[in-house]
Amino acid sequence: MTTVSVLIPAYNEESTILELLTKVNKVRITGVKFEILVIDDGSTDKTVALLESKPKLYTQLIKMPYNGGKGAAVKAGLRSATGDYILFQDADLEYDPADYPRLLIPVLKHQADVVMGSRFSAPDCLRVFYFWHKVGNYLITLIFNILNNTTFTDIYSCYLMFRRDLVDPDQLRTLGWDQHAEILSIATRRGRVIYEVPINYHGRTYEEGKKIRAYHVIAVVWTMFRMRIFG
Known part of the structure; x- marks a missing residue:
């Protein structure tokens, strides 16, 4: 049995959580426990x-004492996780858990160490989103690939x-x-074994709550x- 810890950081997501x-x-998924x-x-x-009213929907609720940002929430989740694998999941419905079987195929069939979901590698459904976001994503993905000798199409x-x-x-x-x-x-x-699989994406607009800004790219x-350089 392969166990997967799904980490879901959430900040003011009452409409979607x-x-x-x-x-x-x-x-x-046969052979997988979440x-x-x-x-x-x-x-x-x-x-x-809302979360406390539906405790059967999750294994553990971690409450941060203050808003420390997504990174702090992720670190807290990583410290508490016990699964063989970690899987990140946003709470805003931009990414569909129905894609989990795709993500698990390289793990179950090829013993993958890392699996990256790509919005740009032949998805079934992709909501049209901001042009400059796609340009920024392309640039940082290109830089990452050059620095790490990889061939990802969508690192973010x-x-x-x-x-x-x-x-x-x-x-x-x-x-x-x-x-x-x-x-x-x-x-x-x-x-050692790294895969990328296509996923679907239903991006939000800024009016709908999108938080990414241009300065994040820097x-x-x-x-x-x-x-x-430094590791």
Whole structure:
């Protein structure tokens, strides 16, 4: 039996969190058991109350004492996870848990150490989103591939899965949006078998709650170079 710890950081996601968890709980894969960890990052809306009203939808609820950012929530989740693999899941419904079977194929068939979900590698469904976001994603993916000798098409997809023993949360230095690049750098450096699979994407607009900004790209590029030069 392969166990997968699904880490779901959430901040003010009252409109989507229960629907997302319902979708996660509907996933059934032979030979796979899911551990669902929700990390509330100091939400000020009804997110926590809704979660506490439906405890059967998750394995563990971790409540951060204040809003420390997604990176802090991820570190807390990594410290509590017990699965063989870690899988990141956003709480906003941009990514569909129905894609979990695709992500698990390389693990179950090829003993993959790292699996990256790609929004740009022949997805069934892709919501049209901001042009400059796609340009920024292309540039950081290109830089990452050059620095790490990889061939990813989308390094900033939410869906990153890796063997839990590849990444020590206490060694992570970043707490911002660039943490994803740090984790992927470590996982690809230590992992031997690396795969990418197509996933679907239903991106939000800024009016719907999207939080990514242009300045995040600068931090990501710096982190990628730092990881390559200093480790």
